[in-house]
Amino acid sequence: MQITVVEHPLIKHKLSKMRDINSTSRDFREWLDEIAMLMTYEVTRDLELDEMPVQTPICETTGYKLHNNIVVVPILRAGLGLLSGVLRMIPNAHVGHIGLYRDEKTLEPHEYYCKIPPDKDPITIVVDPMLATGGSSIAAIQMLKDRGVKNIRFMCIIAAPEGVKAMQEAHPDVDIYIGALDEKLNEHCYIVPGLGDAGDRIFGTK
Numbered sequence: 407m408q409i410t411v412v413e414h415p416l417i418k419h420k421l422s423k424m425r426d427i428n429s430t431s432r433d434f435r436e437w438l439d440e441i442a443m444l445m446t447y448e449v450t451r452d453l454e455l456d457e458m459p460v461q462t463p464i465c466e467t468t469g470y471k472l473h474n475n476i477v478v479v480p481i482l483r484a485g486l487g488l489l490s491g492v493l494r495m496i497p498n499a500h501v502g503h504i505g506l507y508r509d510e511k512t513l514e515p516h517e518y519y520c521k522i523p524p525d526k527d528p529i530t531i532v533v534d535p536m537l538a539t540g541g542s543s544i545a546a547i548q549m550l551k552d553r554g555v556k557n558i559r560f561m562c563i564i565a566a567p568e569g570v571k572a573m574q575e576a577h578p579d580v581d582i583y584i585g586a587l588d589e590k591l592n593e594h595c596y597i598v599p600g601l602g603d604a605g606d607r608i609f610g611t612k
């Protein structure tokens with residue numbers, strides 16, 4: 407398993423604004439969208455290419471196309487905030503959805519939806535802004551594996567060390583891409599310093 411913290415000044419700059427309690431939902435969504443685009447660059451850096459002939463106005467040359475189909479799977483709800491940024495970078499990607507929420511008392515993930523496109527041998531990128539205890543992403547990836555999905559990558563904006571460790575133990579075959587590795591979880595299993603509840607901040611539900 408490879409863990410990549412995507413170190414980029416633009417990500418640090420935009421993420422600092424997102425962390426600010428005074429940011430509006432509108433601004434929060436826009437920065438999330440921009441960070442998703444920047445992170446997609448890194449998540450797809452090693453994708454395999456097939457050669458193909460291209461006729462330019464001058465001569466024939468060798469061009470390239472992606473070898474694998476790409477499937478993007480946002481974990482509902484907050485993962486939806488990353489979807490359009492990823493799709494702007496990979497417009498031909500197909501999209502699956504996994505519905506999970508973290509019970510506020512038990513912190514256990516509860517599954518309520520799963521619809522995955524039937525692509526053959528795709529590279530699947532699971533997206534969620536937050537990796538806290540890891541319960542949700544571990545369950546989401548297990549749901550995919552139970553349906554035969556292989557070759558999975560996970561992209562999140564903020565991770566806690568506890569969640570990274572849990573993911574490493576549960577899914578050692580899944581590479582993780584992180585925008586910022588924060589300090590720890592608090593007693594309510596929120597990431598510190600974090601940005602609060604990502605879903606609520608994206609959708610203005612609190």
Ligand code: PRP
Pocket residue numbers: 481482483484485506507508509515534535536537538539540541542543569595603604605606
């Ligand atoms: C948030 C977040 C992750 C999960 C992370 O979702 O978007 O899915 O919590 O926490 P974990 O690593 O401890 O599982 P939440 O359950 O709040 O649902 P929402 O996206 O519907 O707001």
Ligand code: URA
Pocket residue numbers: 484536538595596597598600601602603604605
């Ligand atoms: N889910 C969130 O949205 N934020 C956290 O800090 C932890 C879980």
